[in-house]
Amino acid sequence: MASNKNINITLKIWRQKNAKTKGNIETYKLDNVSTDSSFLEMLDQLNEQLVGNRQEPVAFDHDCREGICGMCSLYINGQAHGPAHKVTTCQLHMRSFKDGDTIYVEPWRSKAFPVIKDLVVDRSSFDRIQQAGGFVSVNTTGRTIDANATPVPKHDADRAFEAAACIGCGACVASCKNGSAMLFVGAKVSQYALLPQGKVEATQRVLSMVRQMDEEGFGNCTNTGACEVECPKGISLENIARMNREYLFASVK
């Protein structure tokens, strides 16, 4: 049942004017937060308070607020997307907190995701990895064969879908002690590796994507598994294993 309570909290938020300046933690008190609010609605409320006091609001990334666009980020009390399991920051609700709580809010921490301002980071390295090969080279203006001409076993389609469900949020990178992007890249590689349409370019794809990933400054995977634990979409470590197999196979080809 909906809880319908109001709580008072203290927020410790990372403020950083821009990429060039140093940041620091600022403390804010916020009263009357409805436990039915989402975490981002709570930040909206803080921002209304700040702007009302003629102060600068806290910049943070968000858009869909439905857990699907991958735009929201945030380290909350030291955890990517906060304490709830398999949940994005926008879907985290204030009923996960108690009256009087102090909450730490920080941006994703990773060399490959530089801070732009306050809680906003630059994740365009993910785009560049995908541009390096995360696609099927099909002519988007032409006609192609009938969609049912190539049956896809349900099991494969389902697993490809599970891999494709990655929202590109970067929590995996942010929660990895090495700053590795293997879960994200593994998910992409797996999606195409599992479908007949993606097979033709599989070798080239995995080599290019992995090369780009390394160039972007992401760290190595040491199988700690923190990424899987913090991934809001439950992307499984199997995808990393599949990518490694694909990579090995491609390298010896």
Added chain:
Amino acid sequence: MALDSKIPAGDISRKWTDYKDHLKLVAPNNRPKIDIIVVGTGLAGASAAASLGEMGYNVKAFCFQDSPRRAHSIAAQGGINAAKNYQNDGDSTFRLFYDTIKGGDYRAREANVHRLAEVSANIIDQCVAQGVPFARDYGGMLDNRSFGGTQVQRTFYAAGQTGQQLLLGAYSSLSRQIGLGRVQMYNRHEMLDIVKVDGKARGIIARNLITGELERHSAHAVIIASGGYGNVYFLSTNAMGSNVTAAWKIHKKGAHFANPCYVQIHPTCIPVHGSNQSKLTLMSESLRNSGRIWVPKKKEDAEAIRAGKMKPTDIKEDDRDYFLERRYPAFGNLVPRDVASRAAKERCDAGFGIENNDTQEGVYLDFSSEIINKGKQTAYAQGNHHPSDEEVIKLGKAWIEEKYGNLFQMYEQITADNPYEVPMKIYPAVHYTMGGVWVDYNLQSSIPGCFVAGEANFSDHGANRLGASALMQGLADGYFVLPYTVSDYLANEIRTGTIPTNTAEFDAAEANVKGQIDGFLNNNGTKTVDHFHKKLGHIMWNKVGMGRNEQGLTEAIAEIAALKAEFYKDVFVPGTADELNTELEKALRVADFIDLGQLMARDALQRKESCGGHFREEYQDAEGETLRDDENFAFVGAWEYQGDDINNEVLHKEELKYEYIKIAARNYK
């Protein structure tokens, strides 16, 4: 200026094919000499940019998010229609065409809708070729489900994440073009004006949202694919950044804005919880395949539920009013969205709402019968002909989870209720906008060289969009229509050469944008941008919402004008122009929403009939169904900007002719 829809002559089933055969082409060696700007990289923009890049044009694409993959299209849940007839249940191009025209309450263009139905099948082929993992059956074939307003199964889906998978497909094609250097992508850039030279669209002014810099970009054609304007209501199912600015800016420079009052209210959203709420969340319409909608039959029961003294599960079957099944036996829970939304409002207005808050609005969407049905089915299919009740329920829940798992999870996350155990609470909310920039058959606006695609244009949906048709339209426009029609326009541009940006036209447009930005930053008012946006939303929902009447609309027009004056006088925007400034971004968008809101009310006021999503309370029959006036209102209402005062905009009418579908009352009984 008269409206020329440029609909080609000839039989409807041959129009597009014949027309395409006669469109001008640009030879491959000339394409690299031509620049195209695409504003927006949702389904419509990403597919257009990828296709035009593939053809060899120089494309520059813009989006305000940090990556094209995050466009609002990503949130679409239910599915995409296509006339494939894989199910052999009687579907065809004609039937999709027919359903869409009827679903649009006979206020859409026949020629456009037929073309949409024709290319729909190609879209699925295209997406599968890209590696979009649609749902499959055990034989490896694509699976389908049905959506409101149809009696065939033509909706293709990927769990409750169809928009995500389609957008990621288009994004991957776009990424390929970016990788190849044929598309230059400008993330975190917002288009704030269009630049016209000699009457033609020749470029844009965009603000780099990180540095605040105003940039000039020139091109031989500009495509606007900036999505819908539902956020004019503040609360809607749209992503927070969705806005009307790009569309409104071209409107101010001469593009007519058509049917702004046509807003779709979606029946199955999670009800409002409180005053700090920032948006409403949709529960996909596909849930209506399995859920039954009801409220208590007795007022006492509804009151007891609202007071928290009774639970929905305490109410006996006989005491439940399955009002859609009662009123519309032929379509039942699958009536179109406008019908379902109004029926829910009617019950709540009559005092049967179940939500325990000050609105008292909400109805149940109940999965308990489906859990039992599907549980039994699965048990039988497994050879178990005498399953226990627990087994049935367990199997039924598993079936539901497979089909709708992510939606159920989302619902629980937001409400803290478990929908496997208690019915969902739902209520209608603003969802999709059928109005938009007026375009001709080529998807060209009334500014030559400025094309508009996807939800940002008005073209294919009439007064009421059927489910699963917006994704279809976005991809049809981008993959299969614009590549032809934009090329036809560009065939005359191969000798133009690069368009310089150091001209008086670019100077003026940039100065205009700069003036607006400085105006906000120096305003020194006392109220936040959201304060005004919420106020606007309040007026819109109450007076230009699910039901409209002459008095309310007249009041809304005056109230919005007053709000506009107050906004410019009293808004406070902190920070500076040369940095990431989210309050400034919002202020620029809300300014355009305010103008648009007033135009929506004016459009709704002149349309003295009820059709689809536009319900004028004065025009209804004895049973509360919509009364259309085909004699006087079978037209597209396209507004022409006349300066700051929206009251001066001039209405142009494009008459709608139905030659292939007999216009009839829409009946879902």
